[in-house]
Amino acid sequence: MNYSPELVQFLGSLVAILAVAGLAWWMKLGGAPELSNEKEAQAAASEAMDGFESVETAVDANGRGAILRDRSGCLLLLKQHGNKFAGRLLTHSATGRIDKDKLVVDSGERRFGVVALAIDHAQSWADRINEVRSASDA
């Protein structure tokens, strides 16, 4: 059989990159950072959205995310992404609901996805998220 050298090179490279990524995984590089308190969540928030000053912070019990509110009422959602955090200011396309005592936030962006947070006062946070939605629908 005859394979083009380009194809052989491509497949070889594919195997190599899978091997390198596999090695990174095997060496346990990365890890999963946790937000252990409000202060850490606020620091992560101001990194995700420069200058975001939280007046109310709810951190997931497992440290995998948080939701924060600033003075003007903007809501910032943080989620663990790999070994970093990524955040979104929630817009009218976001929704909040309660599932098994957890706040489930759909960012409204398919690729950012849905984040479940085990937090206190989950219902009032959900209401706030949905308020953003109805306010801009009006």
Add this chain to the structure above:
Amino acid sequence: MPDFSPTEYAVPGFVLLVLIEMIWAWRRRPDAYEPRDTLTSLAFGLGSTVSGLLFGGFFFLLFLGVWEYRLIDFGPEWWAVWWAWPLCFVLDDLKYYWVHRAGHRIRWMWAAHVNHHSSQHYNLSTALRQTWTGPFTFGFLFAMPLVLLGFHPLMIAICGGFNLIYQFWIHTEAIDKMPRWFEAVMNTPSHHRVHHATNPRYLDRNYAGVFIVWDKMFGTFEAESDDEKIRYGIIKQLGSFNLLWAVFHEWIGMLSDIWRAPWKHKLSYLLREPGWTHDGSRDTSDTIRARWQERQAAENSVASENAIAGEQEPA
């Protein structure tokens, strides 16, 4: 005519250096790598070689056609004119500076270049995070002056290859600072960390490829400050390791903005800076920097008032 692609020969060296940096990370900074991020970055690298294979020939032929109209003729043995090589390398690096600057300031170009920046990590694998969609921008136009001057497209391609190879090693946190004379002239890990940072003070800075002098010349240089922790990536972090989304998200965003925009604003969504909107509803790097500067000024005035009030605070 010599036929030689320097980047191809460099790949085994790239892999070896990534492995060495991974060992460094394992011992000192396990958080510097994230396996899924590494896989995405490496897949970007592989995909970009495929893209180059598919479209590179077309641009090469185009350049050859334009070369027929050259101002200076280096003769049939143009490759033997030794001094043309370093000259071409330096001019190509100047060209790189401007393509790269356009890559950050024009959304059409950014749609392709954002790929290089969408990792929240900064390690040697990030260097291989190269775009697939460069051929769909007008980046190739920046090389035209060089071709018209008389540099053979192959010479330019080889110089560009070495430029890219140089840029590989600077994508690391394992090296702090190089000797002062080196930092003054060359692009270094320190300078390029600034380029990959999303901290407001660092946005749109240090576009250099090999020589940092271009940034100093054209007013876009910013030194890395020791007392500010760098955060890497883009303003709106992807929050996803999906490869195809990472490749195309900005194209999708741009095209849907153009689609929805009123007619008189459509072109601006293509040619203005990333984040620009006709109603000012999003942030650009300029608005983020301005807000940050305002905040700094406010904090400083509070600090100086405190100092005047007699609190002994070091300036």
